[in-house]
Amino acid sequence: MTLHLLTVLVLAIFVGFEVISKVPTTLHTPLMSATNAIHGVVLVGAIITVAALFGAHAHTPVMTVLAITAVTFGAINVFGGFAVTERMLQMFRRRENPSK
């Protein structure tokens, strides 16, 4: 199981370097906000944790608040990250009349 996860990690790192090194400098800010949204996948982890917390009947008020905060942070990343990337990318446009 551990080896399998390590394989996934190493392959993902290689793919990441390969794909992202092709992003042009002009799109580096949208790239950052898009990656903000993608590390928002931690929201999936936060949801798994909430299920574990309630499933184990370990939901003390403190832990419940921490778990909800984790979900909130993850959701901020996902929704905010994609929305702001979309907003920025709408602004990038070609020259309208290729005159010269």
Next chain:
Amino acid sequence: MSATVTTLLDLLAIALFILGLHFLNSPPSARFGNRLAMLGMFIALVVVLVGTLNTGWWAVAVGVFLGALIGIVAAVRVKMTAMPQMVALYNGAGGGAAALVSTVELAVAHTRHGALDPLVAVSLVLSAAIGAISFAGSIIAFLKLQELMSGRPVTYLGQQFVNAVVALAIAALIAVFIWHLAVVPSWVYPALVVGALLFGVLFVLPIGGADMPVVISLLNSATGVAVAITGFELSNELLITGGALVGASGTILTVAMSKAMNRPLTNVLFGAFGAHGGQEVAGTGGPQNVRSVSVDDVAAMLAYASKVMIVPGYGMAVAQAQHSVKALEDQLEKRGVKVLYAIHPVAGRMPGHMNVLLAEANVPYESLLDLDAANAEFPTTDVALVIGANDVTNPAARTVKSSPIYGMPILDVDKAANVVVLKRSMRSGFAGIENPLYELPNTSMLFGDAKASVDALVAAVKEL
């Protein structure tokens, strides 16, 4: 949902993340890429909500509602000039979430069985530590960028030593936690988190405004790493892949930024920024021998040029002058002047900051030249118009070996026939280094607020 279906859908989500990032390789396809990544995230969330969340749904509902509300309102309202602090906050939220997930997982593990699985334990403390560092560091970066605290480097005697001690303490606590897994004293984990938060604060404090592009990229990378490690804790491929992709992206940007500032990455990682800030006072000597010109002179120079290169810097962002700059471009193009933009990789406060501001002002992205392309154009440029940029145009970086920025790749504006520098005053740039560009015979200075000056130029060009 069967385990096979879950795994396949997660794999689909991962593929969509990668394809999404792939399509960010050009502006026309980038929106499609963003949508693909969105679809991937939607699938991932449906899978976990349907497949895993059998209890505690109300807590998820509250969190997602709050997060979506905050995230979307912020995304719609944020000004493009404020993107760096926005991204800093997003980095912090991701790191914070990773640390919180680890904390809650630890509490759950305590109620279930005594000792943790060693792999889970290692990833748990690492994701908590890195997540907390990224969270606290990002908050400081945000406060500096939002100017809620001074953007100047905060340095004090023995700073490196204090940072090293805190870092060692964190490492020691991690070791204690893993070695004594069965009987970890209850104070170890909270102490570890507090230490990591403290380190995050201490590590960003000595870093000043112009170095922010490096810090933001580094924190972005750290958050990705924290999320990937959280994936090991939960045995979840989605988190591992998503986190690794972001870690790779942040690392590429960090390396690109430190190259653009001629700072080795080790120098960045071990926080030698303080030393750089210390040299600040060195160059604030007497008044330089500069030539100041009027708006009308500059307007005539621009209007009768055949090629003008605009060199924007953070000063343009501060003055919110991007729309005025676009108006000037339009006036000049009406007269047949070719207008291009030269963008240094570290102009602004984050990677690609200037490009987004100019895109907001409707400047087509084909007109934005990167360092190499711009430097190929300067020798045939009639006027280089420098708006709020300083250190990235400093020819001392090429020639003066003793200069703190010696070796940093710069925009060769001095190779243009004429250089006009729009500047608020003769105060030196953020790094506090004198710029000999201003004393060159082909350089003229137009003093004043960037936006007011550009507006005046637009009016004057119209009159001609």
